[in-house]
Amino acid sequence: MDSILVLLHTEDDGTLRKASLEALEAARNLGGVLSVGIVGGSAGPALSQIAGCGAARVLVVEGQAFAASRYSSDCPAAVAIFEATLPGLVIAPCTPRWARSLPGAAARMGGVADTHVTGVQFADGQVEAARWFYRQRIEATLRREQRPWFLLLEGGVAAPFVASGDSPAAEPLNPAVKPRSEVTGMVMPQGGGQTIRPEAELLFVTGAGWTKKQKDGAVHIDQAGKLILDFLGKADASLGSSKSLVDLSGEGHAVLPFLSHLNQVGQTGSTPRHPKGLATCCHGEEPHAVGWRFIQERRAVNLDANCGWARGKADVVYVADAFAVITRLNELLAKS
Numbered sequence: 001m002d003s004i005l006v007l008l009h010t011e012d013d014g015t016l017r018k019a020s021l022e023a024l025e026a027a028r029n030l031g032g033v034l035s036v037g038i039v040g041g042s043a044g045p046a047l048s049q050i051a052g053c054g055a056a057r058v059l060v061v062e063g064q065a066f067a068a069s070r071y072s073s074d075c076p077a078a079v080a081i082f083e084a085t086l087p088g089l090v091i092a093p094c095t096p097r098w099a100r101s102l103p104g105a106a107a108r109m110g111g112v113a114d115t116h117v118t119g120v121q122f123a124d125g126q127v128e129a130a131r132w133f134y135r136q137r138i139e140a141t142l143r144r145e146q147r148p149w150f151l152l153l154e155g156g157v158a159a160p161f162v163a164s165g166d167s168p169a170a171e172p173l174n175p176a177v178k179p180r181s182e183v184t185g186m187v188m189p190q191g192g193g194q195t196i197r198p199e200a201e202l203l204f205v206t207g208a209g210w211t212k213k214q215k216d217g218a219v220h221i222d223q224a225g226k227l228i229l230d231f232l233g234k235a236d237a238s239l240g241s242s243k244s245l246v247d248l249s250g251e252g253h254a255v256l257p258f259l260s261h262l263n264q265v266g267q268t269g270s271t272p273r274h275p276k277g278l279a280t281c282c283h284g285e286e287p288h289a290v291g292w293r294f295i296q297e298r299r300a301v302n303l304d305a306n307c308g309w310a311r312g313k314a315d316v317v318y319v320a321d322a323f324a325v326i327t328r329l330n331e332l333l334a335k336s
């Protein structure tokens with residue numbers, strides 16, 4: 001078995017996200033000598049989250065220069081940790097930050113990288129990784145001779161690692177970086193607030209129906225927006241959308257201002273993993289339902305009893321007006 005380096009980065013508050021702890025657990029399940037590298041502004045909280053993980057070495061690149069995601073600092077940080085450990089395999093979560101910088105680090109090390117890996121195991125004396133191709137229609141199992149092999153794992157590949165005991169001692173590294181870009185802040189989508197919450201129990205999906213003429217012959221976009229945001233806040237749900245609805249904004253139609261293509265779920269969108277999903281005003285077309293593959297309990301609200309959800313794609317379909325259903329749900333949630 002190859003030696004393994006688990007490369008993690010911290011969040012703004014210094015902690016590790018769930019996907020990082022899942023990547024750590026996936027690496028532990030492979031066996032092999034394990035090292036952990038952490039990059040971020042301050043690694044203290046992260047170190048307590050990996051306590052008891054059994055890593056032979058823990059290396060840290062920390063400081064203001066490494067607080068924010070930036071290729072010209074993340075790539076040298078990853079390379080420095082790699083050179084100190086010289087592993088055969090590098091396991092990392094497929095976060096936007098690592099997806100931007102680790103393939104470059106792999107190239108500098110003469111290695112290869114696979115992103116969006118959905119499974120990894122050690123079988124018949126070899127490491128095998130699973131990955132989807134052709135817009136998520138074909139799942140392949142990959143083996144590679146070339147080392148180092150960087151594997152960037154999607155969320156949900158393993159249970160998150162649970163810490164126990166004292167934080168491990170960390171070896172600090174200080175790679176030289178000369179960033180030509182300065183991170184000055186974050187710009188949120190119009191409408192404010194974070195609507196994509198990967199850790200939420202519920203995925204709430206909005207479809208184009210919210211913007212269509214309703215039974216009184218009028219559209220009710222403002223009311224739809226208020227109902228949806230109210231529900232998201234009360235249920236602490238993550239917001240997904242059908243492609244039709246997010247496309248409307250690009251075409252200049254009246255739309256829900258807090259939606260962007262980042263919310264799009266489906267064949268050409270994301271494949272989120274939540275225990276439950278509720279689709280509203282969305283037809284349940286195949287390219288959309290492809291993105292629901294990992295949603296365990298699926299329900300839909302649609303006026304049309306013949307919508308796609310009713311054809312085996314949802315566990316429960318409520319044939320009802322979503323405006324009325326969500327209004328009532330919000331009332332019930334306000335009382336609870």
Ligand SMILES: Cc1cc2nc3c(=O)[nH]c(=O)nc-3n(C[C@H](O)[C@H](O)[C@H](O)COP(=O)(O)OP(=O)(O)OC[C@H]3O[C@@H](n4cnc5c(N)ncnc54)[C@H](O)[C@@H]3O)c2cc1C
Nearest residue numbers: 207208209242243244266267268269281283287288303322
């Ligand atoms: C190659 C390809 C890739 C694609 N990839 C994706 C993808 O990744 N993601 C994706 O979403 N789509 C994708 N699509 C598009 C997809 O096929 C559908 O066109 C799209 O998902 C439909 O969106 P919708 O259900 O919101 O809209 P519509 O089909 O317009 O459905 C609106 C629904 O709202 C219902 N409705 C209206 N008012 C109410 C109300 N008051 N209460 C309850 N229900 C109501 C209607 O009955 C209707 O069923 C792809 C298409 C292709 C060809």
